[in-house]
Amino acid sequence: MKNFLQDIKTKIFADGADLKSIIEMNNNPLISGFTTNPTLMRKAGVNNYKNFALDVLSLINDKPVSFEVISDDFDEMERQALEISSWGKNVIVKIPITNTKKEISSSLVKRLCDAGVKINVTAVFTIEQMMKVLPNMSSAEAGYISIFAGRIADAGIDPLPIMAEAVEILSDHPKIELIWASPREVYNIIQADQVKCHIITATDDILKKLNLLGKDLSEFSLDTVKMFFNDAAAAGFNIFTDTEKYVVK
Ligand code: E4P
Numbered sequence: 001m002k003n004f005l006q007d008i009k010t011k012i013f014a015d016g017a018d019l020k021s022i023i024e025m026n027n028n029p030l031i032s033g034f035t036t037n038p039t040l041m042r043k044a045g046v047n048n049y050k051n052f053a054l055d056v057l058s059l060i061n062d063k064p065v066s067f068e069v070i071s072d073d074f075d076e077m078e079r080q081a082l083e084i085s086s087w088g089k090n091v092i093v094k095i096p097i098t099n100t101k102k103e104i105s106s107s108l109v110k111r112l113c114d115a116g117v118k119i120n121v122t123a124v125f126t127i128e129q130m131m132k133v134l135p136n137m138s139s140a141e142a143g144y145i146s147i148f149a150g151r152i153a154d155a156g157i158d159p160l161p162i163m164a165e166a167v168e169i170l171s172d173h174p175k176i177e178l179i180w181a182s183p184r185e186v187y188n189i190i191q192a193d194q195v196k197c198h199i200i201t202a203t204d205d206i207l208k209k210l211n212l213l214g215k216d217l218s219e220f221s222l223d224t225v226k227m228f229f230n231d232a233a234a235a236g237f238n239i240f241t242d243t244e245k246y247v248v249k
Helices: 021-024 039-044 050-057 074-085 105-115 127-137 151-156 160-170 189-194 218-235
Strands: 011-015 031-035 065-068 093-097 119-124 143-148 176-181 199-202
Touching: 011 021, 021 031, 021 050, 021 189, 050 065, 065 074, 065 119, 065 218, 074 093, 074 105, 093 105, 119 127, 127 143, 127 160, 143 160, 151 160, 151 176, 151 189, 160 176, 160 199, 176 189, 189 199
Parallel strands: 011 031, 011 199, 031 065, 065 093, 093 119, 119 143, 143 176, 176 199
Antiparallel strands: none
16 A cells, blocks of 8 residues: 555644544644634533643643634734733644734734744635735744635635645745645645645544555445445345335434
8 A cells, every 4th residue: 555644745733622632643643733723612612712722732732733813803812812822832823814804914913923923824715815914924933824725625716726826935935834724635635745735734534534545446445335235234224125114213
């Protein structure tokens, strides 16, 4: 089986808010960082932002972990960013590209970079948006821009040329790394690597499928056939009898 992963240069960050799987991923040598967001935290049932973040940071202190600000007001976002960043030296603060009023966060980005806060500009969908914040990140020692490739694809647009262009632009900004955010399938890791994207985030369901990379297709086909056969048998299906009433349990 070809080992795809050993040739992949794109770093993989685990994206999620489930502490158990974060612990598991921290022990996985393929994972070099972590991201989360308020939606993932809510889904995972996190009810205390700070306690959750501190729990994560007590376990992970040597890999970047992104936590997002949760205000809609830039001054309050700044206050939150300074607080969040004080929780650990490996903390990256996610700043949305705009607030909900569609006002661009570029001035805040500048203030935070100048103050030495490591930031991850999140929810970026276009090169135009990226170009509005990038010049304001020039003082950053390290920083990230997350382009939501999966959501771009959800909108029916191929994200690959956008990601390739972003990588090209960032070649003049060596301290800023591009994150392929919101992946939808394992193949996105291959695509991210093809365009030399620095990082890709991956949720649990994608990470669980990493072992499929390089799998022989005829073997994969056979496993699929076996899956159908075994499930039919386990369900006790019989094409020729109609004595039992059909019920969905
Ligand atoms: C990345 O940092 C984001 O948390 C994430 O990739 C968002 O993905 P989604 O489009 O699946 O919500």
